[in-house]
Amino acid sequence: MLLEIKDLHASIEGKEILKGINLSVNEGEIHAIMGPNGSGKSTLAQVLAGREEYKVTKGEVFFKGKNLLDLAPEDRAREGIFLAFQYPVEIPGVSNTNMLKTAVNEIRKYRGEEEYDAMEFLQMIKSKMKLVELEQALLSRAVNEGYSGGEKKRNEIFQMAVLEPKLAILDETDSGLDIDALRIVANGVNMLKSPDNATIVVTHYQRLLNYIVPDFVHVLYKGRIVKSGGKELALELEEKGYDFIKDDSGVFV
Amino acid sequence: MIQKNEINEWYVSIFDDFERNLNGESKSPIHQLRKKAINDFSQLNFPTNKDEEWRFTNISPLLKHKFNLAINAPYVDKEEVDRFRFNGMQCSFMVFVNGFFSEELSNINSIKDKITIKSISTAIKENNIQIQKHFNKYVDSSAQIFTALSTAYIMDGAFIYVPENIIIEEPIHILFLSSSKEDKILSHPRNLVITEKNSQLLIIEHYAGLDNSTYFTNAVTEISVGENAVVHHTKIQEESKSSFHIARMETVQGRNSCFTSNMISLGGEITRNDFNTRFNSTGGESELNGLFLIDNSQLFDAHTLIDHASPNCNSHELYRGILDGKSRGVFNGKVIVRRDAQKTNAFQENNNIILSDEALVDTKPQLEIFADDVKCSHGATVGQLDNEALFYLKSRGIGEEKSRDILIHAFASDVVRRIKIDKIKDHIENILTEKFNN
Numbered sequence: 001m002l003l004e005i006k007d008l009h010a011s012i013e014g015k016e017i018l019k020g021i022n023l024s025v026n027e028g029e030i031h032a033i034m035g036p037n038g039s040g041k042s043t044l045a046q047v048l049a050g051r052e053e054y055k056v057t058k059g060e061v062f063f064k065g066k067n068l069l070d071l072a073p074e075d076r077a078r079e080g081i082f083l084a085f086q087y088p089v090e091i092p093g094v095s096n097t098n099m100l101k102t103a104v105n106e107i108r109k110y111r112g113e114e115e116y117d118a119m120e121f122l123q124m125i126k127s128k129m130k131l132v133e134l135e136q137a138l139l140s141r142a143v144n145e146g147y148s149g150g151e152k153k154r155n156e157i158f159q160m161a162v163l164e165p166k167l168a169i170l171d172e173t174d175s176g177l178d179i180d181a182l183r184i185v186a187n188g189v190n191m192l193k194s195p196d197n198a199t200i201v202v203t204h205y206q207r208l209l210n211y212i213v214p215d216f217v218h219v220l221y222k223g224r225i226v227k228s229g230g231k232e233l234a235l236e237l238e239e240k241g242y243d244f245i246k247d248d249s250g251v252f253v
Numbered sequence: 254m255i256q257k258n259e260i261n262e263w264y265v266s267i268f269d270d271f272e273r274n275l276n277g278e279s280k281s282p283i284h285q286l287r288k289k290a291i292n293d294f295s296q297l298n299f300p301t302n303k304d305e306e307w308r309f310t311n312i313s314p315l316l317k318h319k320f321n322l323a324i325n326a327p328y329v330d331k332e333e334v335d336r337f338r339f340n341g342m343q344c345s346f347m348v349f350v351n352g353f354f355s356e357e358l359s360n361i362n363s364i365k366d367k368i369t370i371k372s373i374s375t376a377i378k379e380n381n382i383q384i385q386k387h388f389n390k391y392v393d394s395s396a397q398i399f400t401a402l403s404t405a406y407i408m409d410g411a412f413i414y415v416p417e418n419i420i421i422e423e424p425i426h427i428l429f430l431s432s433s434k435e436d437k438i439l440s441h442p443r444n445l446v447i448t449e450k451n452s453q454l455l456i457i458e459h460y461a462g463l464d465n466s467t468y469f470t471n472a473v474t475e476i477s478v479g480e481n482a483v484v485h486h487t488k489i490q491e492e493s494k495s496s497f498h499i500a501r502m503e504t505v506q507g508r509n510s511c512f513t514s515n516m517i518s519l520g521g522e523i524t525r526n527d528f529n530t531r532f533n534s535t536g537g538e539s540e541l542n543g544l545f546l547i548d549n550s551q552l553f554d555a556h557t558l559i560d561h562a563s564p565n566c567n568s569h570e571l572y573r574g575i576l577d578g579k580s581r582g583v584f585n586g587k588v589i590v591r592r593d594a595q596k597t598n599a600f601q602e603n604n605n606i607i608l609s610d611e612a613l614v615d616t617k618p619q620l621e622i623f624a625d626d627v628k629c630s631h632g633a634t635v636g637q638l639d640n641e642a643l644f645y646l647k648s649r650g651i652g653e654e655k656s657r658d659i660l661i662h663a664f665a666s667d668v669v670r671r672i673k674i675d676k677i678k679d680h681i682e683n684i685l686t687e688k689f690n691n
Binding site: 049050051052072073074076077078082083085088089090091092093094098099100102103104106107110142143159163 | 639641642644645646647648649650651652653655656659660662663664666667
């Protein structure tokens with residue numbers, strides 16, 4: 001098993017957001033986590049990536065058998081977790097290329113692999129750029145600074161392609177994208193899919209799942225997964241709206 | 254503790270000895286200037302926090318010391334000096350040790366035929382016409398106590414005169430090295446740079462400590478930028494952490510002239526820079542940028558004044574501070590737009606990053622506008638490293654230390670990238686990496 005979440009509780013500023021999440025993800029699987037606004041989807045993504053502002057108050061998370069909650073954010077990334085941010089952060093003065101080169105080499109160092117030199121690195125990222133149809137010019141620009149919404153999201157997927165994570169968590173990567181950008185993003189994710197890695201797609205809309213087909217769909221509501229199923233669950237949600245969840249599982253209302 | 258007036262008296266009392274050692278010069282016009290300056294000095298008081306211009310900078314630690322004038326320079330060999338050169342940069346090179354010009358360590362042969370470049374003491378002795386015309390004309394020894402002290406004890410510094418139409422592309426690196434042995438010493442680097450019409454010059458004013466001793470550098474630089482002339486000035490201060498550095502730079506700009514100054518400072522115990530530039534005629538451009546990096550109990554104070562005394566001039570100013578420990582930073586940037594200075598463009602910004610809980614910045618941007626058709630803006634920020642950005646970098650597998658280093662470099666880079674010479678940029682980048690990577 002790649003990721004195992006057991007009874008995870010997390011809070012921010014004293015307010016409990018996650019109230020007992022249980023989830024198992026195996027290699028080769030795509031999981032979609034859906035749910036209405038404020039249900040805790042992004043919190044789950046951030047907690048897995050190691051955001052310090054969130055306090056885990058109860059529960060356990062194992063990643064490749066290791067206690068994930070013991071690891072610093074950078075070590076989680078080095079172990080193979082990648083978070084595509086809902087709101088990618090602008091970092092003036094730091095070029096995309098430099099950030100990625102540093103990241104790749106820090107990860108390689110951690111894994112005991114030899115660092116890339118400038119040539120090797122450039123060759124590697126060139127092939128990845130094609131994957132998300134990223135313009136060369138974006139590489140030398142400061143990270144996310146002045147990017148359009150679509151460029152920011154494509155840049156996240158580009159970084160994911162470069163870092164080759166074992167587990168990618170896409171936090172509402174589809175929000176605000178036009179259909180072309182959505183296809184590019186989904187295409188990137190599908191091409192990177194392998195029997196060795198897994199993806200958690202956090203989304204508010206079923207639309208993305210027309211392009212990235214999940215093996216499992218989970219509905220998060222008020223900090224708990226209240227329903228799990230196959231890809232047909234997403235369609236049901238689309239049709240009936242989130243209200244049907246409330247009726248179906250009155251305890252959580 | 255030594256009383257303040259006692260310190261004043263101390264610097265007056267050493268004048269007699271100084272005068273005796275000048276042999277033969279005492280009748281010269283320059284010595285009359287010295288005598289007037291020591292007289293002015295004795296009438297002035299060292300500033301306290303009650304003086305508006307010194308509100309945030311308490312110089313009492315400086316006034317605890319009775320500094321002596323350096324009598325001669327300690328021996329410094331070439332290898333030692335090479336430490337302070339910019340890794341193979343082609344340049345003309347002037348070296349001063351404890352204020353004394355060192356001919357054997359300097360190399361100014363390649364430009365000697367095109368411009369006048371020599372130690373200012375030589376120029377003074379020769380009664381150079383430009384000295385008569387410009388020296389001490391852009392500063393005010395009768396009102397500025399540290400300038401009065403500088404003029405009273407004027408010894409050495411760089412004198413550069415660039416005639417009309419002469420373009421000097423190779424930078425001139427002026428290095429001031431200091432070190433105190435038994436006596437705590439005081440030196441008065443005094444520079445005069447005159448550029449005539451259509452000329453161009455690139456100078457680096459570089460202050461460095463040979464060790465961690467306590468000394469006092471009281472520097473004054475006067476620069477006249479001629480009509481349509483271009484002067485790029487860089488100041489680098491990497492001195493002993495227990496040194497005191499008080500400096501004034503006064504620039505006057507002619508018609509359509511361009512002046513840029515980039516100041517990079519690692520501070521001392523107390524550092525105060527007064528950088529002023531004035532547009533004497535229309536069409537001028539001026540850029541004043543600065544970056545200071547301080548920690549422990551260092552104090553750094555940048556006072557700048559851009560005087561738009563003529564119309565159609567542009568000024569751009571960016572000062573950034575990075576503060577750690579219990580350090581204190583001051584930025585006081587004044588822009589005056591005078592009544593006739595229509596069509597002025599003036600932009601000023603000061604940003605500071607505080608890395609610790611105890612560091613402090615006082616920032617005071619001031620715009621005084623008397624003309625009505627101008628475009629001016631100013632802004633100041635004080636903050637910490639962006640936590641969102643820090644987490645973003647870490648989530649990509651970059652360690653905490655390295656992530657902080659990347660963000661600090663990025664913050665500094667807006668100033669550093671304005672420096673025209675790559676070798677100097679590299680030098681500054683190395684300083685940054687060394688400072689924040691331990």
